[in-house]
Amino acid sequence: MRQKLVVIGAGMASGRVLEHLLEQNPEAYDITIFNAEARGNYNRIMLSPVLSGDKTYAEIVTHDDDWYATNNITCRFGEHVVKIDRDAKQVVGQNGTVDYDKLLIATGSAPFIIPVQGKDLQGVITYRDLDDTNAMIEAAGKGGKAVVIGGGLLGLEAAAGLAERGMEVTVLHLMGHLMERQLDESAGFLLRRDLEQKGVTVMCGASTAAILGETHVEGVMLEDNTGLEADLVVMAVGIRPETRLANDAALDVNRGIEVNAQMQTSDPDVLAVGECVEFNGALFGLVAPLYDQAKVVAQTLLDQPAVFVSKELSTKLKVTGCDLFSAGDFAEGEGREDIVFRDPGRGVYRRLVLEDDCLIGAVMYGDTTDSNWFFGLIRDKTEVAEMRETLIFGPSFQGGSAADPLLAVAALPRDAEICGCNGICKGQIEDAIAAGAHDLGAVRAVTKASGSCGTCTGLVEQVLAVTLGDDFVLPTSQPVCGCTDMTHEDLRRMIKSQELKSMPAVWQACGWKTSCGCHVCRPALNYYLLADWPVEYHDDPQSRFVNERKHANIQKDGTFSVVPRMWGGITTPDELRAIADAADKFAVPTVKVTGGQRIDLLGVKGEDLPAIWDDLNKAGMVSGHAYSKGLRTVKTCVGTDHCRFGTQDSTGLGIKLEKALWGSWTPHKLKLGVSGCPRNCAEATCKDIGIVCVDSGFQISIGGAAGMDVRETELLCQVETEAEVMEVVMAMTQLFRENAKYLDRIYKWMAKVGLDWIKEQIDDLDNRTALAERFELSQSIYRKDPWAEHVKKADSYQTLGDLTLEAAE
């Protein structure tokens, strides 16, 4: 005789219970499942992609109608349970009563509604299920403004989704920084910055006083009397276990429904699972422990011994496209030490908390690839004193081995957990691969690894790569070139942290696959090395593109162009005469005035270069670096010298800047402009760095462009004196030199690190001075005329020999 099992609630936990139960003994129970929502089990974690439009509901269904039918499960979806009658062993639904032998309560949780005036107005919704999601999608369709109350995971997902759908979104968060339970302040700041870049306004320390409106919500009033307009309010301040049915049935309920390690409530025939339960005083919100519970429930239902153990938890989340991870205890405290790593170029933040030579907590933001390894160190209380120096760089940097990102994964033991949601270990994935699952989809289908929240997708792919070798192509973040798997950012990090000061050192330490690089990586490496080690490293001309090696721009017919520098665009009759003479002497076919306020001599033969440079040198002119990834020109207007509107000596300042910056190498070309007044005749606001003089001083702005992209600069700071301008511009240039990816202009780099971060660096006066000093150190080597140097070795510009003469003999 089959027993009767009734399940109340079709969430992720109960869905998993049914799977385990049917897998082990499909004949044990006649199953009836109630769900207040008019649908079956779906992957609730994936509601955010549905909200943002990346996925559809159909894609996140975990159990469809066919599945229930195949397994003979009676579905009572869309029907509320009215009460549980434990004496009669019956569940009373709106449409009738069902008998049970065993009952499973999986009612999940209910959103917490803050008890403020206006909470019941139309347009005030929570974010819990598909209906809420659809309500938000519908509201977003009308556009307008949304206020999300609560800066935890759910609130931020809602905010990002609504912003994606075109609403103007403000997040109100009571605490000082976002997701304060998972993140420390710095990571919270990065998250906030990323959200703000997506157009979401974030207000921390914001306490909601009332929701305003007649019938439909119109606004939100904060405790400090700030008023915000709102067409939609999403309340996402938290959840509490849904315990009403259990309460009414007189089961033991504290904060949640109390269960023992077998997941039984105070009535042994009534079990509970998921977010509605309380075990040993703890509540559960993450999916991993819920799945563990589900396993135990199934075993208890089948009279098998099983014990639920609450494990050390780590949180690895993807919030609106930003990877973050936290584990253990990361509060500051006596006897605790921090190791912090920041890579603003990639928006990466890592913080490790150590106590007694053990790692006790970790927070990672932006790059969570090594999180499993760190979590293992925390869980196993591994002593880390010996690897402390390189600990922060993760497992692949330990023991001085090559920085193959796969080594870390290869080194994991078989019982290392890869998919936290589903409790899938590396060994299970390897077994699945051995059994024929050769791509991510197949592994996911067989093991469920990476099938829930998806944050371990990269790890699963790496296990595939390690196991299958060359048969699996790992979709990594873009490496520099085919010579290495490293990204530009990794490379810069290695060069700095491992103090790599020569190309062979980099090739060795970073496991280059070619003997001496290629035309893609060598110029980048040459730049990184000379920017980070100006004194130790010597520029390698053979790793430069022809223009920078020859200090002239190659033209399509193999001739070159020669551009002498004209400081700040100022020239003299003597200089012009020398240029004219040179053009005559070397039969220069084209003489052109450039956009950078100087003169270009086009069509000079390669072998004539040293001679024409020599002539120009003798007239007092030097290379204009018109060919370099470095300082090009400082464009100026005439300023107070002649202009009736000029407020400062813009020409003089431009010349000073050009004299300070010339010869410097930067990740990409660097153009400056100095305008004497806001009329901006020097077009300073579309330069990489622009200075606009005003009566009270100088506005310094950065990140302009007027090429393939056209962009206006954004204000960095305003200063009062020329000396401050000089220091800020040098510090700014150095910051760019030290951090940007090769071939990124300032605007591109700024889009990655954010103007705020740049401002912070420059506003910090000690840091500003240090940056300017490092720039000056580098300039002490590079502020020189390459033409004069090359004139000395003019021979090398000539041919090795002339066989035509011999032939003629």
Next chain:
Amino acid sequence: MSTLMNDWIDISPLDAIPQRGARLLRTIHGCVAVFRTAKDEVFALDNACPHKNGPLAEGIVHGSAVTCPLHNWVISLETGEVQGADEGQVATYPARVEDGRIWVEASRLRRRAVA
């Protein structure tokens, strides 16, 4: 042909070309680029990329290949063959290093085109 293969000419000291660099040799067929690799091997090839006649001597030398400075075609210094997805062939001439000097076999460089 075999008799003509004896026309080896001493071109210059090896140090006249930087490692991973190249210099030109003027011939009746146009310029020939003489390359020196990081391992001090030398190669002589026509100084014209089969793509758009880019000056190969100005390219970046890596391993035993050079990347054309105009459009990044990669050419094997050993065979003159274009590498990767592109197709083409650059004429090569025998070259070697002996006693620190570069020698090039010039029989084909000093004669008028045969075909």
